[in-house]
Amino acid sequence: MRKGFTRRPQAEEPAGHGKNYITPSGLDRLKHERHFLLTRERPAVVQVVAWAAGNGDRSENADYQYGKRRLRQIDARIRFLTKRIEAAEVVDPEAPRSGLRMVKAFFGATVRYVTATGEERVVSIVGTDEVDLERNHISWVSPLGRALMKTAAGDEIVLHAPRGPEYLTVLEVRYERIAVEPFREPLGAEVSTNGHDR
Structure with a gap:
């Protein structure tokens, strides 16, 4: 010895300050999640919100209320991921x-x-x-x-x-290579659009 x-x-350093050190596979995972949210999840929820908005009183429309809340969550996650990706030091x-x-x-x-x-x-x-x-x-x-x-x-x-x-x-x-768990689409990610007649 x-x-x-x-x-x-x-x-710990406050979030958003300093460098965001990350491995190549970790960065790939963040990019894949952001891509999924932008190209699949968000458009699917937007469709539900548009469908629900056409069903009358929005204040008592659970699909509309939930959809708007989910949209805010998705947008917040996209902003977070974008900041982390931009600050990434691979x-x-x-x-x-x-x-x-x-x-x-x-x-x-x-x-x-x-x-x-x-x-x-x-x-x-x-x-x-x-x-x-x-x-x-x-x-x-x-x-x-x-x-x-x-x-x-x-x-x-x-x-x-x-x-x-x-x-x-x-x-x-x-x-050596560090195997980071890849991003996996959540089960039933686009189910929210099924069952609604448009």
């Missing part, structure tokens, strides 16, 4: 690296470490839009992500977690 040091988690974990960038953990690294109780874990450090705890994808601004940054095999760290300090030893830092 080379050295021991302590890392205290810092507050970092490819598979890109060639040299020097310390090959052996130290930075954004896109997959880190294998062991806890004080001997439990081995593997996490990949990804962007805030790519967090997936089932796949062990953690955000680079999370307490663990920040603690692992710039570590190398053999480093010991103390992670100050809410339940108390955790002692970790880094076993391996590697860079």
